[in-house]
Structure formats: structure tokens, C-alpha cells
Amino acid sequence: MNPIQLSSLLILVLYVSLGTHTLAEEGPAPAATGDAELPLAALRTFADVFGRIKEDYVETVSDRALIENAIRGILAGLDPHSAYISGEEYRELQLGTSGEFGGLGIEVSMEDGLIKVIAPIDGTPAQRAGLQAGDVIVRIDDKPVKGLSLNEAVQLMRGKPGTQVRLSIQRGSDDKPFEVILERAVIQVASVKSRMLEPGFGYVRLSQFQAHTSEDMLKAIETLKSESGGRLKGLILDLRNNPGGVLNGAVGVADAFLNQGLIVYTEGRIKNSQMRFNAGPDDTLDGAPLVVLVNGGSASASEIVAGALQDHRRAIVMGTPTFGKGSVQTIIPIDDESALKLTTARYYTPSGRSIQAQGIFPDIILERGEFKPLTDAGAATVKESNLVRHLEEGPAPTPAADTKQNPSLASEDLQLAEALHVLKGVSLLGRQ
Structure with missing residues (x-):
């Protein structure tokens, strides 16, 4: 097949594909404008590039691989959340919404070519390792993340449960990266x-x-x-x-x-x-x-x-x-093995x-904080024990049988403790 024939064939395939999508997803097409017309010249350029790669690239590449890479590139240029999903990724996505999937238990997005942590999921390897919202992953097992797509980076972090992955984390613009080692697991989330x-x-x-x-x-x-x-x-x-x-x-x-x-x-x-x-x-x-x-x-x-x-x-x-x-992302099936997240x-x-x-x-x-009980260190105040002729400490009373030595809520979670104070105050006022 010569380049002209290949170009014409690809243009026809793309035209049929786009037309089917319009009818299936959008209903009647709007009135055509100059910008809405099919860009034939650009599609011919795409077909020429496709043909050149097929003929001249140093290794043989299948048509399916080239087309999938082209689709991934189109979607990657739109926004961080649109993506091409392979059959395996599609199944894992469905498992994730039902509450059980494999990996590290971390939600990520792409930002400036790096992987940014949206949030670790409770009770997962990522949460136990101390990863925080806003952390940036710069390396995965010594492989730089810069230049990888979001899907490629996610694939590197996935693996057989029980195996380990080493992440290099940047926390804050001025802090030096540090490393954490996480063990992959089947994530079972109690939401x-x-x-x-x-x-x-x-x-x-x-x-x-x-x-x-x-x-x-x-x-x-x-x-x-x-x-x-x-x-x-x-x-x-x-x-x-x-x-x-x-x-x-x-x-x-x-x-x-x-x-x-x-x-x-x-x-x-x-x-x-x-x-x-x-x-x-x-x-x-x-x-x-x-x-x-x-x-x-x-x-x-x-x-x-x-x-x-x-x-x-x-x-x-x-x-x-x-x-x-x-x-909003919509999953649009392409065939039995792939779909678009658009x-x-x-x-x-x-x-x-x-x-x-x-x-x-x-x-x-209410910023995240840490509760620290007041100590005597550095205190300059006068205490009872400093007074002349102060009474000595008497015998300690016998504690009640049901006395519990539980840590305070503030020392466990300061934000939660402050939220409880507000909640109790609103309850006392009897209004919201």
C-alpha cells in the first residue's frame, strides 16, 4: 500500500469513527462552522507520519500499538483526567469502585510532568508509610517520573501483592526528596x-x-x-x-x-x-x-x-x-478490551x-496541628513549691475503680478535637 492509499484509508477510518461518536454521544450534530469541519489537511499529515513510522522506524511496530499511542497522545493533551484505558486497567477501575483492588492505596494526578498525591486511602500501604496530600513523586524505583504519562507511572507502581516499590518523594518546594519503601497489597477499603x-x-x-x-x-x-x-x-x-x-x-x-x-x-x-x-x-x-x-x-x-x-x-x-x-469523567467503551475516560x-x-x-x-x-501538653521546660512562673512555708504534698487519694487513663482527643487528632468543640457549641445554641 503506497502512502497516498494509506492516507486516504486513515482519513476514511477517522471520519467514520468521528461520525459514529457524534451520533452515539451527542445526538444531532450542530450546524457546521469553519472550525467544526473535519481537518483533512491535518489528517493527511497524521497519515503521512503514520506511514513514515511504519516504513522507517528502527523496529517494527504494530498498527494497533501506533493507533493506541496516538489515542493516548490526543487524550493527554486535553486535561489530567482524560485517558485511554486498556482492558486490564478498565477491569481494575471497576474493581476500585466496588472496594477491592491491587496497588498502594494512593490517589494521584499529573501536574507539571510529575505525579502529585491527591490523597492516601485509609489503612493502605501509602497511608501507613506517611504519604500526604500534596506530596510529589519524582522517582519510582530509581526511574524518573518526568516524561512519563500518568498511566505509565501508575503501571510502575502496580505489581504483584507482596512485592516492594521505592518512591522518591518531594514534600514542599524547599525540602530535599526522601525515599519510602512500600509493599504492594490487595487494597480492601472499608469506606x-x-x-x-x-x-x-x-x-x-x-x-x-x-x-x-x-x-x-x-x-x-x-x-x-x-x-x-x-x-x-x-x-x-x-x-x-x-x-x-x-x-x-x-x-x-x-x-x-x-x-x-x-x-x-x-x-x-x-x-x-x-x-x-x-x-x-x-x-x-x-x-x-x-x-x-x-x-x-x-x-x-x-x-x-x-x-x-x-x-x-x-x-x-x-x-x-x-x-x-x-x-466529570465518562467511561466510553471502544471495544471489549479498551475504553476512553473522557x-x-x-x-x-x-x-x-x-x-x-x-x-x-x-x-x-483549621490547619493541621499537633497538641503538646504544657511542660515545665523554660517556665519562668512562680509555683506553690517556690513559696516559703508551703504545705508538703499529702498522701494521694485512692483512685476510683472505673478511672480510665485514655489519651485526650486533642493529642490524637487536634482538628477533630476542635471540630467537636464547635459542634458542642452549636448544639448548646440550638441552631446551625
Whole structure:
């Protein structure tokens, strides 16, 4: 086949492919404009390059490999979240939304050619190794990340459970990179954890949004309500380092605390990308105060929940500004072995705020901190023992049998302790 024949064939194939996509995904095509016409000259150039590589490249490359690489390049030039997904990656994506998948337990994105950590998932190798939202991965097993696609970097981090991978991490612009060694594992994520912080005040932690997250959360809240005599005085919903997940899971979680109104809406170019989700009539807390904790690792579905509850003034959002991932990705199957993950819309909160690249700004800024009890070191104050003729220490009283020496909540999690203070204050005031 000569170059002219190859060029004509590829143009025909691309034209048919584009036309099928338009009919299947967009409905009737809009009126043609100069920019909307098929760029025949550019497609001829593409076909010529394709033919030149086929004939002159130092090694033989299959047509499928060349076409897949071309598709990956097109998508990589759009945004960090659009990608070509192979059959194996597609299956792993489906497993991830159901709560079990292989890897390190880390949500990542591409930024300036490097891999940035959105959030580690609770109870995974990444979380146990101390990885944090905002960390940048610069090397994977001594291989520089610069120049790799997001999918290529993710493939390097994947592997057989039980094997190890060494990551070089940059934390902060001025800090030197440090290395961590993680052992790959089959990640089984329990997306909902709960406990009672104090009598009447419950805590629910959502590590990600899966298909059954809203149902599991409602069950956890019912358990907390039973422990509290049938009703909670208030609840803390912890979405810190929650990288998102299934949209329906986020809608269900927000709906659980609202009794009416818009939760989230999406807007895009095609009709199917324009969606609106509204709340039902039941509030599982019956109006009890709600505090939502977020941080820079709270992304996508987490931001939908925080934004909806904030706009409806149903919750006080505390923490630090969220990640700002407000775009919708649609999985479009190509054949039995591959699919496109294509950005098709943007999320908007009920008041019309765009989440994309802005995130949710908390009502109360609460930076991550560490609680340190006051010590005598360096103290210049006068104490009772410094006074002349002070009484000596008397015998210690016998402790009660049920006295417990539990660490304070502040020493365990300072942000959570401060959120509890706010929740108790709002509960005492009897308003939100």
C-alpha cells in the first residue's frame, strides 16, 4: 500500500469513527462552522507520519500499538483526567469502585510532568508509610517520573501483592526528596468508619465514595443513634483525604442530611452531560448540628458533599481548602478490551459555584496541628513549691475503680478535637 492509499484509508477510518461518536454521544450534530469541519489537511499529515513510522522506524511496530499511542497522545493533551484505558486497567477501575483492588492505596494526578498525591486511602500501604496530600513523586524505583504519562507511572507502581516499590518523594518546594519503601497489597477499603466521641456526639469517617457508601453510612449513623438513646446531639462527618469516587455515592451522602433542594448539577457540551440531583424529604439527623471536616486531599465527590451542605447552610465546613477537582469523567467503551475516560462536564454546587480548580473554602479555617501538653521546660512562673512555708504534698487519694487513663482527643487528632468543640457549641445554641 503506497502512502497516498494509506492516507486516504486513515482519513476514511477517522471520519467514520468521528461520525459514529457524534451520533452515539451527542445526538444531532450542530450546524457546521469553519472550525467544526473535519481537518483533512491535518489528517493527511497524521497519515503521512503514520506511514513514515511504519516504513522507517528502527523496529517494527504494530498498527494497533501506533493507533493506541496516538489515542493516548490526543487524550493527554486535553486535561489530567482524560485517558485511554486498556482492558486490564478498565477491569481494575471497576474493581476500585466496588472496594477491592491491587496497588498502594494512593490517589494521584499529573501536574507539571510529575505525579502529585491527591490523597492516601485509609489503612493502605501509602497511608501507613506517611504519604500526604500534596506530596510529589519524582522517582519510582530509581526511574524518573518526568516524561512519563500518568498511566505509565501508575503501571510502575502496580505489581504483584507482596512485592516492594521505592518512591522518591518531594514534600514542599524547599525540602530535599526522601525515599519510602512500600509493599504492594490487595487494597480492601472499608469506606465507612464510625464511633462515639462523647455521649450524644458521633463521628463518621468516609475514606472514599463507593457504590454502597451512603447505605453503609446510614447504618453506621443508626448504630450511633441507638448508642445515644435514639437521637444524636450532633455529628462530625470526616472527609479529609477522601479522593472521591462514585457520583451516586456522594449524592446519597449529601441527601442523607438534606430534606429538600438541589445537591449538585453538571454542565457540558452534550445533552447527556447536563444532570441535576435533588434531595429527598428525610434528614437522618432530624436537624441535629453537623460539622464537615475537609482538607487539601478532599477531592471530587467529597467536594460535592461539602459544597452542597455548605450552600444549604446545613453544616459548618472546617479544615483547609479542598483539592478543586470539579470535572466529570465518562467511561466510553471502544471495544471489549479498551475504553476512553473522557472529561465531559463540570460540577457546580447548588448556588452555582464551580468546584474546578477552586475547591471548597471552609467556613472555619483549621490547619493541621499537633497538641503538646504544657511542660515545665523554660517556665519562668512562680509555683506553690517556690513559696516559703508551703504545705508538703499529702498522701494521694485512692483512685476510683472505673478511672480510665485514655489519651485526650486533642493529642490524637487536634482538628477533630476542635471540630467537636464547635459542634458542642452549636448544639448548646440550638441552631446551625
